[in-house]
Amino acid sequence: MHRILRWWIEIVCPWERQTANGQRNGNRSFLEEEGCLVIYVGIVNHEEELSLLLRRVLAETMSRLGKSMGCFSYENSYTFLNEWRRGQRHFDILLMNVSLLEEGTLEAARQVKEAFPDTEIVLLAKNDNLALQAFQLGVRHYLLLPTTEAAVKEAVLRCVFGMEGNWQRKILVKSGTTWQLVPLAELEAVVSDDHHQILCLTGGRELEVRLKMSEIQEGLAGRSPFHFLSPGRGTLVNAEMVDSFDASEVHMKSGRILSVSKRRYGEFKKEMESLMAD
Incomplete structure (x- = not known):
């Protein structure tokens, strides 16, 4: 044995x-x-x-x-x-x-x-x-x-x-009573939902975390090889996973659809165009 x-x-x-x-x-x-x-x-x-x-x-x-x-x-x-x-x-x-x-x-x-x-x-x-x-x-x-x-x-x-x-290519988040390391390559978007943030992951998965949006943005700043942009208040999207967008919606490559605010659309469009030009 x-x-x-x-x-x-x-x-x-x-x-x-x-x-x-x-x-x-x-x-x-x-x-x-x-x-x-x-x-x-x-x-x-x-x-x-x-x-x-x-x-x-x-x-x-x-x-x-x-x-x-x-x-x-x-x-x-x-x-x-x-x-x-x-x-x-x-x-x-x-x-x-x-x-x-x-x-x-x-x-x-x-x-x-x-x-x-x-x-x-x-x-x-x-x-x-x-x-x-x-x-x-x-x-x-x-x-x-x-x-x-x-x-x-x-x-x-x-x-x-x-x-x-x-x-270094992951973000540390708290979900429920546990901490998790989430690969940035799997993070499509972050959406605010009544004092919680929903991490939208590849494969249709979602993870609710008890962090402020500002804390997530701080965690992503300077350490991510991906570009996370805001098409509207309370929303971040991984620019590399965006399939298309217009003045009202962002369509992710996974099929997920997120809203674009009128106030943010112009700046979001400029940021996306700048990334595509690079």
Whole structure:
């Protein structure tokens, strides 16, 4: 019987032992109401000595970075995939030893990257035969075994910095009692609704958040690769997702239709024309 080993590093949030058992919201890390970000790490490895090294370096590195982490270990890629496919675990970082089941581990990495492209993956192998395939899959780092503490630390740091780069393309919002990171690439529009804001996301999804419109605009300013413009009071639209517009309506590429105010139409038209000219 394959063992699934679970252990926690309580660095920032002492309450994570209770809260992290819940369902994770979306594709990324789950943020509780208190605002603590938990980084979920998965280790797929059958060598006890290597597992001890990985755990120690992860704990020390996350502690120095001030991160809170939940970590789950699996003895091989099949055990990992069985649980991952059930949707019980979404990982931010995966450390995977391919020396036991090469094809199975590569397939597991491929499936994870297809479902969650932002997941940071480190492969550990006894030779570089799979390096090209690994990097074609989008693996962040490839470590040769036996490895060293310094090499593992470098790989973990690269993963964390890669994650933080992804977070810069997201906005942190509060919905109900939880905090969520919303990818800006999925944000079509923001519409005010009686002291609440509705985030209109791709695929027809909507998310109600308890933030002021000014707070959302401040969160988007200077960090978004997209241009969010206002066609009317209480409305922001992602200009890159606009299909067409006139003096009364903005038609989004998704089919969503939003109103344009007479007062804002002239300025909105100029802003859209300027973007199209660029």
